[in-house]
Amino acid sequence: MAAKWDSGHTNPVLSLAINKDKVVSSGAENGELTIWSEQGTPIGKLHLKGDEDVTGVTFSPVSSSKLYASHGETVAVLDIRALGEPVETFSVNKEEINCISVNETDSLLAAADDSGTVKVLDLQSKKVCRTLQRHTNICSAVAFRPHRPQSLISCGLDMQVMLWNVQKARPLWLTNLQHLAQDEEDLDLHQSPGQLFNPPLAHSLSVSSCGNVFCCGAEDGKIRSFRIAGTRFEEELCFKAHTQGVSQVSFIGQDPGQTLLLSGGNDGRVCVWNLGKDTVQPQKSHKPHHPKKAASKVKAKQMAEASPKVSSSLCIEHGEKVNWILGAELQGSKVVLVADPSNAISVYQLGEL
Template sequence: MATKWTSGDSSTVLCLDVNNEGVVASGAEKGALTVWNNQGAAIGHLNLGGDEDVTCVSFSRTSDSILYASHSETVSVLDIRALKEPTEYFHVNEDEINCLSVNETGSHLAAADDSGSIKVIDLASKKVSRSLRRHSNICSCVTFRPQRPQSLLSCGLDMQVMLWNLQKTRPVWTVNLQDIVQEEMEKMQQQASCQLFNPPLAHFTTVANCGNIFACGAEDGKIRLFRVMGTRFELEYGFRGHSLGVSQVHFLNSLSHPYWLISGGNDAKVMLWDVSEQIITDGKGPLKSAAKKPVGCTTKKGHGAARRDHSAKACKGNKSNHILPKLSIDHGEKVNWISAVDIKGCKNILVADQSCQISLYPLTEL
């Protein structure tokens, strides 16, 4: 049974983030922003003005009191110790911002928008240091990699997943999920069990604390695990977690369970997965399984050109089977955002849906 957090505001909650102290921030429709303690009490509320929805909130990784909130094309910088007017604004994106990410050194903020562009802001100079333009459709998510503050991942409704380095303005590696699906469909046809699914529009990515393993949730209901190796990444494993699009995936990144993953979907399901069995480790970090074949091919166009995977054979040799969730919750509402918070040493899943409340599910029995 879920515990409901209610602030008294009637706006639908769209996004969540949690700082290192367990303080939760939520953004909602019509500019509503709320800060909560980990007991579910609203300890601060602010309206960012107008009818602009707060589409993403992200705490600084170096200062627990600093919060970044996106609304329309603007990023507001807030101090939750005195939640009043923003201390400053960044208005550098060309279209509505969908996702924010701050690297772990607190030096850069990335903002992905509907134009497919990612603006990377140098937080010391308060200027755009990189404008990353390769997505041909909405860029739905951008994520800095742990332990690698110059590296980030992005995905979008063009079905592309991209790896970037802040030293370059082009992706160093790209995978098209449609190529992976095509390979999967060919195998299914060979097995006389063809079934049509939604296109794999890429909604969200999350990176494990090791920095080399990441997951991507897509519109076809699948969660795919990838491994980064230098300047490229390969598909490790794919499994169907939801009957409709997977809107959210997040690694819990706890010390005891570094590869536990939570997901939320348009099928109103929230699930917890242990994907450690799909990731071979030696105690020093993830290793490539010798039994698996390399994924995809690379092409070069000119000296120093970005390497990309355009092959329909992108997932050949990789497993794509069904694994069972450790926990499946019939939440009852389409999921907007999920996150996790520690309360008295216990992990809890936070869920924002189509309502004005936040739902909390304890993982006490796991």
């Protein structure tokens, strides 16, 4: 049974973040923003001007009191010690921002919007240093990579996943999930004849703490894991995680040889997945003497064989569409915070996971 943090908002909660001091921030519809103690008590509330939905919140990795919040086409910088008027605002995106990410040195901020554009802000000069325009539909998520402050990943409703370096205007590497899904579909023996194909629109992504592995959640209910090597990445794992779209994925604490991933879906389920070395790194096979298409079929077969090894450590029937999930350790316990179309935040205990 979930505990409820229900005294911070009057509108649906859309976004969550936590800082190193275990202070939680939540953003909601109509400009609502709340700061919480780790006990779940609101310690600050703010209504951002314009009444636009607060679609993203993230704390500075360098200063735990600095909070970035996106609402409408604007990113506000706030000081949670004296929550009030923004310290500064950036209005550089032309359409509504869906996701923001700050690199680990707190020098760059990326904002992905409905036009498919990612604006990268230099936080020292307070100017846009790069405009990344390659997505042909809504850019739903963007994330900087740990240990590589100039490198970021984006995904969108054009079904494309891209690896960028801020120094370049073009992606270093990109993958179309629709092409990957076609290979997977060809090998899916469980698919019944005439089954409707659900396009893998990319909704969410998360990068592991090592910076070389990331996961992407899509509308077809699947989670795909990729490994980055240099200037490219390759799909290593694909598994069916939800019966509807995967609205959120989020890595949580890692132990040697083990990777735990949270996922939330439009089916109202919240799951914890155990991505160990045996599943994230399928055995290599001899390269075929055929074109790239044959090679991709071999890779898809490898992933199909690895997928049954992916185990769900915990699956919670939350019952509501998941807007955001966040793994944390609060008051000495591992928990997952869940935001949904209600005005409350649900808190589930994860036990010894």
